[in-house]
Amino acid sequence: MKKNLPLAILSGLLLWIAWPPTPYTTFLLFIGFVPMLLAIENIINDDKPKKGRRVFNVTFIGFFIWNSLSVYWVYNALKIVGEVVAIPITLIPYSLGPLLMATAFWLYYRLRLVAPRWVALIGLVCFWIGYEYLHQSWDLYFPWMTLGNGFAVSHQWVQWYEYTGVYGGTLWIWVVNILAFLIYTSLREAQTKRHRMALIMAIVIVVTVPLGYSLSVYHNYVEEVNPSNIVIAQPNIDPYEKDGTIPPASQLEILIQLSRQVAQPNTEFFIWPETAIPAPVYINEEQIGQNDFIKQAQLFLRKYPNGNLVTGAETYRLYNNRATPTAVPSPWGGDQFADFYSTALNIENGDRIQTYHKSRLVPGAESLPFGDALSFLKPVFEHLGGATGNYAPEKDAKVLYSQSGIGVDPVICYESIWGGYIARSVKKGAQFIAIITNDGWWENTSGKDQHLDYAKLRAIETRRWVCQSANTGISGFINQRGDVVKHTEWWVKTSIKQDINLNSELTFYVKHGDYIPQAGSVLAGIGILFLLGMRLRKKQTLTA
Incomplete structure (x- = not known):
């Protein structure tokens, strides 16, 4: 733990320094995960117990540092609703994101136990993309820290987002980090010079080809006059x-x-x-x-x-009954109900x-997460004057x-x-x-x-x-x-x-649309099912 924790902290600091709006440091995204991958490799290869727990704890700390330093301002955005509401909501980006990130790494560790390293690394990328897609889709969404957003201050590098969206950036960052990690481990493990040269050539191609293409598009792009x-x-x-x-x-x-x-x-x-x-x-x-x-x-x-x-x-609609799941008793009295909107x-x-x-309402501040399951809390928030869960959402995008x-x-x-x-x-x-x-x-x-x-x-x-x-x-x-x-x-x-x-x-x-995270999520699901199947098979073997 003593040598692995500093490596995880280093990853958290590198990713924070690389994150917008800091200029000229975007390149650090390409090596930000390497120290953390090395920490996990150390844990896998040592002889100490509770390796899975240690992997989770170490990565959570590193990601907590990255997230909290990058979005420290979230509390300011929420404190108007009161500390009772603002503090727990603030924990969503500070802690929930790192929790999901650490889970992706824990799944990678579990896959390493039953599959070759290269398979587990592919699985890690899928688990990560699956986490990112989940974190933009469920009721506690906060996709602010999606890796591909990290190129926002160096937008000249990612003109190909017109084909991939930000998830193409996530994929790019991970492939480069993994190749850098493999180059380092090839030196530490005394692998053949030919193998190292192949990895070096691969990382040069993976960095320069997308970058060169993007810069070419950027400098040659001409808007149609309208x-x-x-x-x-x-x-x-x-x-x-x-x-x-x-x-x-x-x-x-x-x-x-x-x-x-x-x-x-x-x-x-x-x-x-x-x-x-x-x-x-x-x-x-x-x-x-x-x-x-x-x-x-x-x-x-x-x-x-x-x-x-x-x-x-800010607008509203009145109903004679609770016509929608988001309707609340009318603040103007009577037996009517109302939906309120940010419009x-x-x-x-x-x-x-x-x-x-x-x-896309802010969880907690503007909407009640998992409204159906937590509907019993609605009277509490209504008693608080609608401090949270107050807005009704639009069903789909609109022009x-x-x-x-x-x-x-x-x-x-x-x-x-x-x-x-x-x-x-x-x-x-x-x-x-x-x-x-x-x-x-x-x-x-x-x-x-x-x-x-x-x-x-x-x-x-x-x-x-x-x-x-x-x-x-x-x-x-x-x-x-x-x-x-x-x-x-x-x-x-x-x-x-x-x-x-x-x-x-x-x-x-x-x-x-988001075809990359959809495909990544499917592969992540297959990976999780594979791990569950292996665990079940192991239990059956032990009880046989």
């Missing part, structure tokens, strides 16, 4: 003062004035941040056109014939108003259309880290991506920088411009090859405009 003028407003309203301290009408006026400062007669989209129309003004979707703030926004748009406003709001509105220069409800037929993918905050989900909107007709977020909850931490960096990967995967409007974070425009062409500073009240190019072509990744 311009649309977009305005982004960043109101810089302190999220802790947003609800109650600053009147909603004043907040709306700030956004209107900022938008007017840079708008042109041909501006087609104004993009305002998440909950730009704040929580004290819940909008009844059945009467949305009668809302005074909606009318004020429509009045603003009259000066722009082709203008559309994509804005965040993106597309308000046209006319009467039509389209809605999209946030689908909002302008009156001229331009399709925009509305992405609300946390949703921007789901490449496959965004790809579904693009497949349905979105020609650019609008991310509306707050980001001020994270304060001046790396969270806001990571959020913008990750958006670059969505641009590459879909070959769509990304327009991000943050309340107090960083707003910006990202072109189709992932370059941030214009951005605001943090904690600045401002607005920016840009002529973007709309795109209707579909990338391979958009057409086929």
Whole structure:
């Protein structure tokens, strides 16, 4: 343990140093797992007992260091709901991710006991990809630490994400790490020079071919000219003062004035941040056109014939009974129930108003994980004033259309880290991506920088411009090859405009989605079944 724990800690530190938003250190991802693999090799080859437990403990510590240092800002984002709720929710990214990562390594150890090392290493990659896919799919999802996201600050290296998505990056990192590990062990185990040279040639090819291809695509990529003028407003309203301290009408006026400062007669989209129309003004979707703030926004748009406003709001629907699993007793009394939504509105220069409800809700803070199984807790949260599990989700990706037929993918905050989900909107007709977020909850931490960096990967995967409007974070425009062409500073009240190019072509990744993690998960499942079968066979042999 004494020599293996430092190796695991070294892996955790290397991965943290390599992680966005730190520039110029991305290459460390290619060796970050090597010390941990060596630690496991030491455990396998020593004569001490409880090897499986030691493998799990050592890897968990290393991954806890990597995760907690990389997403230390999560607590800031949740503390507004109160420490009682924020502390346990914070443990999801700090501890649950490392728990799943360590489990993948434990499964690798178990496979090493019954299979050759090369088979077990292939199994490790599948177990890891399976964990990543699980962690973006179940109710406790947090795919922020998906390995492929690590290239967000070096997006020039992964232009081929238009074919693979971020899971191609995960696969690339693992193959290089495994080859580096095998080169080291070949030296330690005195393997033949020919074997070492083959490994060295393999690692050179695996690094340089994808990198060279990507750089070639990056420098030769030319967008088809199809311009649309977009305005982004960043109101810089302190999220802790947003609800109650600053009147909603004043907040709306700030956004209107900022938008007017840079708008042109041909501006087609104004993009305002998440909950730009704040929580004290819940909008009844059945009467949305009668809302005074909606009318004020429509009045603003009259000066722009082709203008559309994509804005965040909080909306609700009323029912005479508990019509949906997410409905709660109406806070306005009576026998009615209500669903509340974090919503993106597309308000046209006319009467039509389209809605999209946030689908990927923050576990605990915005949704009750495993709602059916934990439904007995709903009255507790209702008693707490809906501190958690408060929003109802959209069932699937959606496209909002302008009156001229331009399709925009509305992405609300946390949703921007789901490449496959965004790809579904693009497949349905979105020609650019609008991310509306707050980001001020994270304060001046790396969270806001990571959020913008990750958006670059969505641009590459879909070959769509990304327009991000943050309340107090960083707003910006990202072109189709992932370059941030214009951005605001943090904690600045401002607005920016840009002529973007709309795109209707579909990338391979958009057409086929997350095929890599799906295949990896199937192989991981086969590996687990194989281990269970071997364990059962061993028991039968012992009892025979």
